[in-house]
Amino acid sequence: MNTQLATLENHRRDTIVSNLESQHANIYEKLVKKEATIALVGLGYVGLPIALEFAKSFKVIGFDINKSRVDLMNQGIDPSGELATKDFEDKDIFFTATAETLDKADVIVVAVPTPVGEDKIPNLTPLTKACQAVGVSLGKGNIVIFESTVYPGCTEEICIPILEEVSGLRCNTDFWVGYSPERINPGDKVHTLTKITKIVSGSDAYAEEEIFKIYDHIIEAGIHRAESIKVAEAAKIVENTQRDVNIALMNELSKLFGELDINTQEVLKAAGTKWNFLNFYPGLVGGHCIGVDPYYLIHKAGEIGMNLDVIHASRTINDDMPALVVKQLAKVLATQGKSLKNSKVLVLGTTFKENVTDLRNSKAAEMCQILNMEAKQVDIIDPHADATEFTNYYKLHLTEKIDSNYDAIVYAVNHKEFEHINWEFIQTIRNEKITVYDFKKLLDSPTGNNTNTKYITL
Numbered sequence: 001m002n003t004q005l006a007t008l009e010n011h012r013r014d015t016i017v018s019n020l021e022s023q024h025a026n027i028y029e030k031l032v033k034k035e036a037t038i039a040l041v042g043l044g045y046v047g048l049p050i051a052l053e054f055a056k057s058f059k060v061i062g063f064d065i066n067k068s069r070v071d072l073m074n075q076g077i078d079p080s081g082e083l084a085t086k087d088f089e090d091k092d093i094f095f096t097a098t099a100e101t102l103d104k105a106d107v108i109v110v111a112v113p114t115p116v117g118e119d120k121i122p123n124l125t126p127l128t129k130a131c132q133a134v135g136v137s138l139g140k141g142n143i144v145i146f147e148s149t150v151y152p153g154c155t156e157e158i159c160i161p162i163l164e165e166v167s168g169l170r171c172n173t174d175f176w177v178g179y180s181p182e183r184i185n186p187g188d189k190v191h192t193l194t195k196i197t198k199i200v201s202g203s204d205a206y207a208e209e210e211i212f213k214i215y216d217h218i219i220e221a222g223i224h225r226a227e228s229i230k231v232a233e234a235a236k237i238v239e240n241t242q243r244d245v246n247i248a249l250m251n252e253l254s255k256l257f258g259e260l261d262i263n264t265q266e267v268l269k270a271a272g273t274k275w276n277f278l279n280f281y282p283g284l285v286g287g288h289c290i291g292v293d294p295y296y297l298i299h300k301a302g303e304i305g306m307n308l309d310v311i312h313a314s315r316t317i318n319d320d321m322p323a324l325v326v327k328q329l330a331k332v333l334a335t336q337g338k339s340l341k342n343s344k345v346l347v348l349g350t351t352f353k354e355n356v357t358d359l360r361n362s363k364a365a366e367m368c369q370i371l372n373m374e375a376k377q378v379d380i381i382d383p384h385a386d387a388t389e390f391t392n393y394y395k396l397h398l399t400e401k402i403d404s405n406y407d408a409i410v411y412a413v414n415h416k417e418f419e420h421i422n423w424e425f426i427q428t429i430r431n432e433k434i435t436v437y438d439f440k441k442l443l444d445s446p447t448g449n450n451t452n453t454k455y456i457t458l
């Protein structure tokens with residue numbers, strides 16, 4: 001666009017925004033003056049921190065369908081275990097499991113789960129149900145912002161039509177919509193909500209401007225305005241898909257180098273000395289973001305008859321990792337004259353990643369299930385996992401205390417509580433011959449030529 005056209009375009013946009021702002025009395029200003037209320041729908045890892053951050057200066061309603069979670073939040077307890085009681089203090093927030101309370105909201109942020117089913121097809125039920133509940137309460141001048149991770153097109157093709165149908169109102173005439181993907185990283189105390197650049201987008205220029213101001217109020221790291229809702233939706237999926245594909249590449253290489261008896265970690269250390277080598281490592285990809293989001297893209301591509309071969313293959317490689325590591329462990333044990341079925345194995349860590357309580361879609365737990373079928377005994381230690389939840393999800397039991405005489409140790413998840421695990425400690429719990437499978441190479445390589453110790457990494 002040439003300079004003159006760009007100036008005209010900016011002028012046109014400013015005029016539209018200022019007309020709409022005067023017409024709708026600028027919802028952001030109303031939030032600041034507490035003449036308007038913002039509601040969060042879905043108070044999990046994503047929704048609760050946002051609700052509490054907004055509640056430092058805005059009037060907030062926190063709505064979640066799970067009453068027992070709401071009861072905990074009313075006592076200043078984060079059911080996801082990420083926030084402390086002090087984070088709930090001095091906040092203008094009302095937690096509720098009653099959907100009708102959304103009648104009082106002017107801005108509604110939706111952060112409900114977007115999982116996949118057993119068939120790896122997106123399960124949009126929580127999202128469509130949330131849209132129905134929001135639609136019932138939707139009023140003229142309201143703005144609905146979606147934060148749940150979805151495929152490009154989902155907000156406009158699925159969510160807005162539900163809101164319009166249930167409310168009888170029209171998008172961009174009576175109410176407005178935006179999409180602002182979340183990048184929060186549970187367990188990460190550095191990249192916290194306000195320190196992560198936020199992407200915003202709107203159904204028109206007015207929505208984008210208001211949504212920009214609302215998030216700009218709380219985000220210190222800055223706001224990126226995406227060109228459209230679809231761009232913002234795609235950006236989020238691409239972030240996680242890029243990680244998934246790169247980790248899959250490392251996992252494939254690790255599989256190859258395992259066969260060739262080459263240490264992958266040493267290869268990556270050497271290759272990493274090149275200025276443009278990308279810093280990815282092999283590992284288990286679990287959780288409900290990296291291991292799930294690519295399926296949303298695969299689904300969308302399928303709708304238009306496209307196959308995403310690289311992304312699909314990466315998913316398969318990463319999903320196959322639990323079985324592969326068990327196979328590798330059995331192979332190394334065999335070199336020590338042991339069979340897995342006669343071995344006693346200790347697994348360190350079973351949540352989907354380090355320093356979180358979240359057990360959902362954990363590949364470490366899946367590996368434990370396979371080990372449990374193939375080994376003589378499997379002791380699983382995890383200071384972050386809830387024992388009952390673990391049993392409910394995976395039909396296995398956590399071990400309370402590390403025992404001794406282990407034939408193998410699998411250091412699967414690097415929780416901070418495992419920092420004391422070193423070779424001296426391993427000496428105290430090992431059988432005469434031991435295999436240590438250290439996924440992330442957290443231990444130093446054992447020194448000396450100790451044939452009684454086999455040490456492998458991913």
Ligand SMILES: NC(=O)c1ccc[n+]([C@@H]2O[C@H](COP(=O)([O-])OP(=O)(O)OC[C@H]3O[C@@H](n4cnc5c(N)ncnc54)[C@H](O)[C@@H]3O)[C@@H](O)[C@H]2O)c1
Nearest residue numbers: 042043044045046064065066112113114126130148149182
């Ligand atoms: N957890 C992360 O690290 C992360 C990071 C970025 C984006 N996301 C995305 O954010 C979204 C939310 O993820 P999460 O990890 O916070 O999920 P979560 O499972 O931790 O929490 C979701 C909450 O929503 C509630 N809920 C479900 N259906 C509801 C409904 N219809 N109405 C109201 N509440 C409802 C649940 O009871 C739960 O408390 C997902 O789309 C996810 O992909 C998650």
